[in-house]
Amino acid sequence: MYVCICKGITDSQVQQAIDCGANYKDLRRNLGVATDCGQCGSFCKNMVSKAKQTCAFVEVIAA
Numbered sequence: 001m002y003v004c005i006c007k008g009i010t011d012s013q014v015q016q017a018i019d020c021g022a023n024y025k026d027l028r029r030n031l032g033v034a035t036d037c038g039q040c041g042s043f044c045k046n047m048v049s050k051a052k053q054t055c056a057f058v059e060v061i062a063a
């Protein structure tokens with residue numbers, strides 16, 4: 001699904017970047033999300049937050 005209509009970026013592209021360690025700033029700089037109308041910004045921030053929560057959960061289980 002398209003996350004950023006302005007730049008034609010999909011949720012898969014955003015997720016792949018996050019999986020490679022990208023934060024919100026990286027997403028803006030490298031994919032161009034939230035750099036035009038800004039409507040996709042909150043969605044992308046939520047994706048980054050969810051990934052961080054998942055990582056923290058995995059770290060707790062692994063400890």
Ligand code: FES
Nearest residue numbers: 004006036037040
């Ligand atoms: S929808 Fe992403 S900048 Fe407009």
